[in-house]
Amino acid sequence: xxxxxxxxxxxxxxxxxxxxxxxxxxxxxxxxxxxxxxxxxxxxxxxxxxxxxxxxxxxxxxxxxxxxxxxxxxxxxxxxxxxxxxxxxxxxxxxxxxxxxxxxxxxxxxxxxxxxxxxxxxxxxxxxxxxxxxxxxxxxxxxxxxxxxxxxxxxxxxxxxxxxxxxxxxxxxxxxxxxxxxxxxxxxxxxxxxxxxxxxxxxxxxxxxxxxxxxxxxxxxxxxxxxxxxxxxxxxxxxxxxxxxxxxxxxxxxxxxxxxxxxxxxxxxxxxxxxxxxxxxxxxxxxxxxxxxxxxxxxxxxxxxxxxxxxxxxx
Numbered sequence: 043x044x045x046x047x048x049x050x051x052x053x054x055x056x057x058x059x060x061x062x063x064x065x066x067x068x069x070x071x072x073x074x075x076x077x078x079x080x081x082x083x084x085x086x087x088x089x090x091x092x093x094x095x096x097x098x099x100x101x102x103x104x105x106x107x108x109x110x111x112x113x114x115x116x117x118x119x120x121x122x123x124x125x126x127x128x129x130x131x132x133x134x135x136x137x138x139x140x141x142x143x144x145x146x147x148x149x150x151x152x153x154x155x156x157x158x159x160x161x162x163x164x165x166x167x168x169x170x171x172x173x174x175x176x177x178x179x180x181x182x183x184x185x186x187x188x189x190x191x192x193x194x195x196x197x198x199x200x201x202x203x204x205x206x207x208x209x210x211x212x213x214x215x216x217x218x219x220x221x222x223x224x225x226x227x228x229x230x231x232x233x234x235x236x237x238x239x240x241x242x243x244x245x246x247x248x249x250x251x252x253x254x255x256x257x258x259x260x261x262x263x264x265x266x267x268x269x270x271x272x273x274x275x276x277x278x279x280x281x282x283x284x285x286x287x288x289x290x291x292x293x294x295x296x297x298x299x300x301x302x303x304x305x306x307x308x309x310x311x312x313x314x315x316x317x318x319x320x321x322x323x324x325x326x327x328x329x330x331x332x333x334x335x336x337x338x339x340x341x342x343x344x345x346x347x348x349x350x351x352x353x354x355x356x357x
Contacts, residue, residue, distance in 0.1 A: 089332030
């Protein structure tokens with residue numbers, strides 16, 4: 043039995059350890075916030091000459107001409123949003139399907155090896171996907187999709203406006219496909235872990251009430267983890283918005299506004315990657331840094347929307 047003297051000795055030590063632990067946690071959180079604030083401030087200071095020179099025209103014009111020192115971010119911003127949301131629209135149903143199959147229908151002997159393969163795909167570097175897109179997918183798409191489609195398009199029709207473009211395979215749509223292939227295994231792996239976290243009793247109760255597999259998944263399992271699903275969707279979108287090298291290889295790197303899905307375009311990340319090392323003028327460098335700030339704001343807005351959606355699910 044501990045004596046009163048022992049308690050007098052141990053209690054101060056416990057309080058001191060607790061103080062150190064709290065101080066370490068507070069310091070880590072403060073350091074993270076300071077680093078985040080430093081990134082924002084440095085981007086704002088570096089991009090200020092562009093904001094000062096062009097004002098709101100920087101966001102609404104698509105002209106990007108280093109020769110005349112005229113820069114507009116509308117093209118890269120539109121390209122970033124279009125490719126990101128197209129990639130998410132293509133990857134989300136497939137990721138959900140893969141995760142549901144592995145957790146609900148796949149035999150146990152096959153589920154684990156397939157899950158490991160999906161996780162390995164999620165770990166492949168993005169530049170590998172970009173090289174595959176450039177040397178394999180883009181030529182195939184140009185030869186078997188764009189070229190035959192271009193023959194049958196009538197000039198001035200809605201189809202021509204929607205699918206027109208140079209049939210070389212480097213365009214907004216193929217970049218979106220590569221992004222979808224990139225984020226698909228990542229989202230599928232996380233969705234699988236979410237569905238595995240659903241208690242077995244919940245599944246058994248759904249089937250015990252006479253639910254079909256579709257009803258059990260759509261009305262019980264997915265709603266049970268809907269907050270996590272929202273988070274995974276937003277994280278996948280955030281990764282698609284910020285991807286650099288894979289998109290740079292295959293999007294065509296044209297600064298103008300894309301007029302169709304098969305038009306060449308650019309994203310904020312690809313523009314920065316292509317031009318930052320060659321930017322010699324102050325205004326050119328400032329415009330690229332301003333693009334970085336815009337990308338930061340877009341990504342932050344996506345995560346903020348996710349937080350709002352998650353908060354609304356609690357009520």
